[in-house]
Amino acid sequence: MAKAGYDASTEADVLLTATTARTCLGVNAPAQFGVDLRGLVIAFDGVTNTDKPVLIELGQCTFATQPPGTASTSNTVQQIYGRSITAGFVGAYAWTTEPTAITVVRTWRVTPNGGTWDYDWPLGETPDNAVSTGFIIRLTAPTSNVNVRATMRFERC
């Protein structure tokens, strides 16, 4: 199944406190579909060029605790293309208590000094997950506090 695409974003700046891991954005799938993660945008507003790069972890999450909307701010999942149905994806951002359980599947780093990461995985290589589970982006700024904005692009699968 494809060609039904969605975006879920942080709808405000999310503050990363130095040396504190924070789940900044997440989406959970309904019982009917999984999430096929096409791409991500992550952008920082830092201006200090001596700050170390921020650790970015993409994780699959069962949301056994702190599902989207609990200890986090709910957002609106926007359908971007495809035939419209009530898909039932639930998103949120800015977790204050970490969700469990997270299994990290990709990890990389981006500078917080105005750093922007905008990437689509090649067709056929997109990370996906099972129904009733989701994806999260967990960030750790090693040096200074910094704000981040992020968007997930995904399809139902």
Next chain:
Amino acid sequence: MAKGDSSPVWLKWFDGGQVIRAAHASVEDAQLQASMEAKPYLGVYSDPDDHSDNAKLADAKGSHELAAASGEGASE
């Protein structure tokens, strides 16, 4: 904050020469997360700035054991 706005506990680990921490709703949540990841976890703490166990860092570098599993390192 979930679970009645209770104070979080802090799962701490060692990464790149720094102690990193993350807020969890309970010790059980933190232990579940620790069991999912191969990181040198130090333990679960009620105070995010409790560095009293930092002396364990050298030992923690090669260990993925969660100290709190045995009660060690926990400041609950």
